[in-house]
Amino acid sequence: MIYLKTAEEIELMQDAATLVSRTLGEIAKWVAPGVTTLRLDTIAREFIQDNGGKPACLGYGGFPATVCMEVNETVVHGFPGNYTLRDGDIIGTDTVVELNGFCGDMCYTFPVGDVDPAVMQLLRDTKESLAVGIAAAREGARVGDISNAVQTFVERRGYSVVREMCGHGIGRKMHESPEVPNYGRRGIGPLLKAGMCICIEPMVNLGSRNIVIERDGWTCRTKDRKPSAHYEHTIAIRHEGPRVLTTFDYVRQALGDRFI
Ligand code: MF3
Ligand code: CO
Numbered sequence: 618m619i620y621l622k623t624a625e626e627i628e629l630m631q632d633a634a635t636l637v638s639r640t641l642g643e644i645a646k647w648v649a650p651g652v653t654t655l656r657l658d659t660i661a662r663e664f665i666q667d668n669g670g671k672p673a674c675l676g677y678g679g680f681p682a683t684v685c686m687e688v689n690e691t692v693v694h695g696f697p698g699n700y701t702l703r704d705g706d707i708i709g710t711d712t713v714v715e716l717n718g719f720c721g722d723m724c725y726t727f728p729v730g731d732v733d734p735a736v737m738q739l740l741r742d743t744k745e746s747l748a749v750g751i752a753a754a755r756e757g758a759r760v761g762d763i764s765n766a767v768q769t770f771v772e773r774r775g776y777s778v779v780r781e782m783c784g785h786g787i788g789r790k791m792h793e794s795p796e797v798p799n800y801g802r803r804g805i806g807p808l809l810k811a812g813m814c815i816c817i818e819p820m821v822n823l824g825s826r827n828i829v830i831e832r833d834g835w836t837c838r839t840k841d842r843k844p845s846a847h848y849e850h851t852i853a854i855r856h857e858g859p860r861v862l863t864t865f866d867y868v869r870q871a872l873g874d875r876f877i
């Protein structure tokens with residue numbers, strides 16, 4: 618069942634999306650060599666709570682933290698802990714905020730200090746693949762059009778796209794129908810209608826697309842241990858076109874000329 622949101626509900630979604638965007642802007646201020654992932658998680662949790670939101674990942678299916686930490690080969694769902702960021706790492710931070718009964722979901726992958734040029738390019742290209750996916754999310758198109766746009770963009774550049782994890786519908790719950798895969802054929806899948814709210818979140822690997830789940834049951838990493846990048850926006854389908862509810866503007870403000 619796909620829930621179409623009214624204009625009023627989309628404004629509530631906007632508030633949740635703005636708070637999650639501001640939360641990643643807070644994290645951005647602290648990402649640097651020497652900082653632990655647990656510190657970043659605490660900063661995010663306190664910021665969300667101080668602003669009247671609920672950290673929706675905390676306790677979700679037993680997930681033990683506010684933010685999923687995706688260091689280097691970690692694709693998604695890594696736990697915060699005592700790992701200390703090092704020069705040359707990349708770290709994806711993915712979190713969901715609930716505010717006024719609606720959810721906003723966003724992910725941003727940061728370079729830490731001086732990062733290998735090929736990995737920097739992976740970050741830029743993954744971010745651009747998200748923009749390409751969003752551009753395909755028009756009323757009257759199908760989910761497969763988004764999937765195909767992302768996959769085609771990514772694979773033309775020589776990367777691979779993770780298949781086991783998908784984007785998703787979002788609203789009162791963080792995961793609603795439909796699934797939004799990052800690979801697939803044009804013209805297939807659910808029809809996109811005005812009022813649908815979805816998350817598009819390409820997970821792009823420098824090496825092969827294969828993943829493994831660690832023994833903690835959550836942490837998903839690349840099988841070949843090469844880096845993986847991940848960006849995510851929450852969007853609403855409108856008659857006028859896709860409306861991106863989350864924004865990287867707060868991250869941009871925090872990073873200044875280090876923003877990529
Ligand atoms: N953006 C992630 C997702 O859509 C957030 C969920 S993390 C979880 O899967 F820990 F809550 F599962
Ligand atoms: Co998501």
